[in-house]
Amino acid sequence: MSMKRLTTEDVARIAGVSQSTVSRVLNDYPYIKKHTREKVLAVIEELGFTRDEIARSLVEKRTKSIGLILGSISNPFFAETAEVIIERAQQLKYDVIVYNTGHKDENLEQAINLLIGKRVDGIILTSVSKNYTEKIKKLHDNGFPVLLYNSFLEIEDVNFIVMDNNKGARLAVRHLLGLGHEKIAKISGPSKYLATYERTLGYKQELTENGYEIDEDLIFNSEFSYDEIYSFTKKLLKNKDRPTAIIAASDQMALAVLGAASSLDMKIPDDLSVIGFDNIKLASNEFIGLTTISQKMDQMSLTALEKLIYMIEHKEEAASSIQIFLEPELMIRQTTGPAAKQDRV
Amino acid sequence: MSMKRLTTEDVARIAGVSQSTVSRVLNDYPYIKKHTREKVLAVIEELGFTRDEIARSLVEKRTKSIGLILGSISNPFFAETAEVIIERAQQLKYDVIVYNTGHKDENLEQAINLLIGKRVDGIILTSVSKNYTEKIKKLHDNGFPVLLYNSFLEIEDVNFIVMDNNKGARLAVRHLLGLGHEKIAKISGPSKYLATYERTLGYKQELTENGYEIDEDLIFNSEFSYDEIYSFTKKLLKNKDRPTAIIAASDQMALAVLGAASSLDMKIPDDLSVIGFDNIKLASNEFIGLTTISQKMDQMSLTALEKLIYMIEHKEEAASSIQIFLEPELMIRQTTGPAAKQDRV
């Protein structure tokens, strides 16, 4: 039996003032008699009244909500991102509506539409595929604050914050070449993501520049599915001329690779070196010790939120676009080591 | 230069009908002439009009949003929970406002207030401390749909879904006793959580019933802080009469324990057996192979969401309270093994 909600009208009646006065008290309007203000506040306190933010949003044409569209929250990369963004947003009095696309384009489209319908003040968007270039551009051109996170699009003005993926991949390859690896596999995300594409490109370039031929059989363009990567890796590692090292497109993927290798009783890094991307917190856990390319995630997500809020609260300013590339960093840990001598199975 | 948003009024004017007619078309009201409906839909399509859900919420007194209050999203237990809940909610046309309390009571309080202000239709609440019993009870008594997830309170009618924590802890202890362990440490969460409390209780009871004395030095009530647990474990393991096994209050904590042990070059499970709680996905990864007490998280979170939605959409029904205890299950993997012979350092 849910009670009728209290309104400013109710407060006004009991306090013996008008609804407008109550509203003014709530908004710290200066021209209110001290006595009146105190009386109203007392009634508010006594009744436990709370403002209806929905009605307020309708009038003020803003919701103090932002949308956060993630590929998959159960991937620690997204989870850690979400944590930073949500906590900072809360401090800034914004709340965060989270969507999980499962990396499916149709979910991304639905999420955007629903968020626009809910009148969020802005959206942070991870993992945008090339297929959505037009849609994002339209939003942006309408003056709607959107920020691409860990992904970018080849559009003039759109805002993004992303790592230099090409360079990251090169760091990984260089590290492995230095350890004597010559057969290095690349497990890549879907090529519809430019970030993913860039990583594969960097991998190829660095190999080529060092005089190696590209073996396309060593490159796997997967969806971000644990199971798929797990089985692919198992198959790959059962080959007679299996690679001695694998670069995964994310730490999450690297864990799938490690799992697959372990299930074949391979020793890491003696039998196989593995590198991830992201540097999730778990990567530095000594029990795991994953070598990876660090994205400086905390900085990236904090910046993303603050830039978005800035865009929201300074719409009138000439919208200079925000395009940030962060430097990747190689974190060497225990999953990479010297290439095994030619003791192929 | 953000354009003025289109309203039903605009659509009506262009289509040459009244605002009410447009609204009726949007809501699939049956008594609309086919011709009129088509004309309106055509205009909507052409203009790319989308409904303002804020205004709609104000009228309908529901927002189709739910609140999800989590302890810490970067903990995979919460992340995996969130993923299931968010995806199912999206299917049911609800969106999810996520808060991260960092296990701090004051953030929990703020989150609840903000969500109530935003007029969410219901709230799923994880990790509620005993200190909030009254607040939750008041919400519930006001007919507001709240569901406690992975926690419970000693209140008559409140709704919750939780594992039988006592039994879970007993399973863990029994397993370790069976392997010959006699010094079993327990790293527990804050005692303000009843769930945590129950686990510690089960641990003690099972030990006592098997004829062992409780050694309070082996019980550590920590916050859910990785660093804190990490250092505590290190200290614990450096003791001359260190335990041969540790039961952690969550898989996340178990990983901290494993990290600490690894940093001391201890071999798992030869030098130390470790058990977690939750059975996050990573636990079954062969590279890690964490023995743990499974919570059946997918089922738990799916049920939580569906029960909450049911409560929201059937408020009129006599609110029989929902109180679900799930059975824990021991998942034996590679982080537990026979107790080392008395080769104490």
Next chain:
DNA sequence: CCATTTTTTGAATACGTATTCAAAAAAATG
């Protein structure tokens, strides 16, 4: 074809807040 019923539409209103406009009260000025 008229009376009745059913379908279709628009005008008016409600939702709960913020704000404009105007008036009343209080304070300041001469």
Next chain:
DNA sequence: CATTTTTTTGAATACGTATTCAAAAAATGG
């Protein structure tokens, strides 16, 4: 004390939708 200025308040309105109420149009029945 009369006038002007400043402070304080309330009535009315807007935000964008859904819905009630009433009227108009169309269909049905005899």
